[in-house]
Amino acid sequence: MRRTARLLTATALAVASAGVAAAPAYGGGAVRAVTRAGSLQVYPSTALPGSQVTVNTADCGTKGTALGDAGAVGAGTFTLAPSTHAGEAIGQFKVPSSAQPGTYEIVAKCAEGDRNVTGDLMVVLSAAHEQVQPRGSVKTGVGGALGTDPVQTTAGVAALAVAAAGGTWLLHRRARGDGI
Template identity: 75%
Template sequence: MRRTARLLTGTALVVVAAAPAWAGTGRLDVYPSTVAPGGQVTVNTAACGDKGSAAGDATAVGAGTFTLAPSAHKGEAIGQFQVPESAQPGTYEIVAKCAEGDRQVTGDLVVALSATALSATHEVQPRGSMKTGVGGALGPDPVQTAAGVAALAVAAAGGTWLLHRRARGDGI
């Protein structure tokens, strides 16, 4: 029983250790992954080896073929194409076939017509204030704010005095 557990644990560790090596070599990275018609797209892959190049195919979106050449990043091939102005919204498969061997990798490109859809795919940091309905009833004037705080303090003191008087039995 113990021997089986060790064997399974060892096998799992080998698979986990080797996973990062497989993950980067079998896909086509598309940037940006969402683009408007007329936009420029860059694709890269590490699937073709250190000095590999590839033939790219973006005919699904109407952009035709393009070439991926070795890049400055070791082991990656990179290429570009332009999405035609006539491209319709949707998801398109972009393909690259390595020049050496039969390896083929794919990646998805989303074409969106609206700027809202484009900004939703990119990380946007919030700016400005948010209207939550809390505070601001008297405005940003410090005199009005002080008057509001004073009114609340008087109300709290009066409530406390009434509760104290009631507890002593003096009545209201």
């Protein structure tokens, strides 16, 4: 037991130290300007071609204005303006009727600072596609040795029933004190 615990501890320490060794190290006096990405909420997140989409964000500062880009889906640019919610910018665009199904990234560049916020829009061809339930079996490689033959399935169920009944009978005899 102790040997297993030591082995697991040593393995965990080795993995942790490898992660630290693989982490990038920044040194010297070099400073990199980083564009921070924020969150852009897309409503509805799943839309049909030709529908209106609203986007909003609270990550653009006090002015709350931004220039949106829905070019990935073919809708072009749009403006996000301050809304009635303090510090929140809101805008709208129309998904083109020629839009193909898929997931598209919507980007907005905040007017204050050097900040981009992103969100995802999924385009589907019909509302029925949203509620598709999976069907069929999953090929996991586990079980299924007997197949779907009803005779073999019935034989297996009968064997299990006999085993359960025999086990119950033996436990009952033991509880009564008759012995086994």
